[in-house]
Amino acid sequence: MSFNKLSLLCTLPLLALGANIKRATPDEFGLYGYGDGFGGFPLFYADGYAYLGEPASSNSSDPAVVTFSPSGSGTSQSWIGNPNTTLTNYTVSWSDVTFAVPSNSASDKRIQFLTSNDTDSDMTTTGFYFYGHTAFVIEDGQLESPWYALQVSERVHALYWNDTSLGQVPVILRNIAPSNPGSVPGISTEE
Ligand SMILES: *[C@@H]1O[C@H](CO)[C@@H](O)[C@H](O)[C@H]1NC(C)=O
Ligand SMILES: *[C@@H]1O[C@H](CO)[C@@H](O)[C@H](O)[C@H]1NC(C)=O
Ligand SMILES: *[C@@H]1O[C@H](CO)[C@@H](O)[C@H](O)[C@H]1NC(C)=O
Ligand SMILES: *[C@@H]1O[C@H](CO)[C@@H](O)[C@H](O)[C@H]1NC(C)=O
Ligand SMILES: *[C@@H]1O[C@H](CO)[C@@H](O)[C@H](O)[C@H]1NC(C)=O
Numbered sequence: 001m002s003f004n005k006l007s008l009l010c011t012l013p014l015l016a017l018g019a020n021i022k023r024a025t026p027d028e029f030g031l032y033g034y035g036d037g038f039g040g041f042p043l044f045y046a047d048g049y050a051y052l053g054e055p056a057s058s059n060s061s062d063p064a065v066v067t068f069s070p071s072g073s074g075t076s077q078s079w080i081g082n083p084n085t086t087l088t089n090y091t092v093s094w095s096d097v098t099f100a101v102p103s104n105s106a107s108d109k110r111i112q113f114l115t116s117n118d119t120d121s122d123m124t125t126t127g128f129y130f131y132g133h134t135a136f137v138i139e140d141g142q143l144e145s146p147w148y149a150l151q152v153s154e155r156v157h158a159l160y161w162n163d164t165s166l167g168q169v170p171v172i173l174r175n176i177a178p179s180n181p182g183s184v185p186g187i188s189t190e191e
Contacts, residue, residue, distance in 0.1 A: 004005040025070040025077065025130055026175060030084060033149060033157070035171035040178030041157065042066075045081060045094065050111040052171065055087075057155040062092040066113075068099065074125045075138050081113055100125045101137055101161040110162035111147075135173040149173050 028099035031043040033052035041052035055063035065081035071078045077100040083092050097113035106122035114120060127138040136143040148168035149157040160168050 025128075027069060029068050029175040030065060030177065031068065031135060031173045031175060032177055033147070033159070033171040033173055034178075035149070035169060038149065038157070038171055039175075041155075043159070043173070045083075045092075045097065045113055046069045048094075048097075048113055050099070050113065050139075051152075052149055052157045052159055057153065059153070062094060064088040064092050070128075070186075072126065075129070077128050078125050079128045090128070098125050099128065104162075109160045109165075110163055111159040129134040130175060133174045135175065147173050 004099045017103050025171075033043065034040055038052065041054075044053070044055040044058070044065045045065050046055065046058045046063035050066075051058065064096060065087045066081040067077045067084040068081055071080050079098045082095050094109040094113070094115075097115060098118070100112045100114050100120070100123040102109050102112070103122055103124055106164070108122075112123060114123060115123065124137065124139075124153055129136045129138050131142065131143060135147075136145045138144070146162040147170070148160040148163055149171045150160060150166050150168045151157050159171075
């Protein structure tokens, strides 16, 4: 490798990481929110938005915990959501929805799901990435993870991107369930 290529790698954190750590995205995974008071609430879909907590506590007509599958590879990976069929033995009106984070220009900073052929210039639908078990979005060659949650009712927390204007609290999204469901241990450090 030439010196120029090497120095380029070193200036791009993502490529530098990728050179050292290879983590394949699982074929199917759920996402769980960890943080202060969040012991691994599952991510669920309701009315086109992403929430952490209990779908049954949502007032939506078709909420369900999401099973994600990756689509695409490398830095252009999208995550496609479907109901977790183990947990959802009722019919929902949605399938193959695309996980999407708002761009800086979006006024609504909630994390959304787009139906497959939607295009929305205010939303980013590619660049999702696991570092270890933790979910990031690649933006301008950097791993970003400003995930925030806002409690909207008991056991229902709306998921936001890069917005604390309403008192949202930081959360970490991971693709592993809490080791001790039912407790609220705070941030898990297990890999
Ligand atoms: C679906 O939910 C079940 C029960 O919580 C869980 O064991 C399983 O890992 C989930 N599947 C995915 C792909 O997240
Ligand atoms: C699914 O349906 C079965 C049978 O009706 C019921 O016992 C079970 O609790 C249901 N599971 C969920 C997660 O709703
Ligand atoms: C999305 O577009 C493709 C190609 O045009 C089409 O085959 C597919 O049915 C569309 N999906 C939906 C959900 O409309
Ligand atoms: C459902 O909950 C959301 C947020 O929790 C609230 O804004 C909305 O008014 C509720 N809708 C109904 C029909 O209760
Ligand atoms: C978060 O928002 C600030 C202010 O709009 C912006 O400067 C920053 O780039 C955003 N960060 C990410 C990771 O989107």
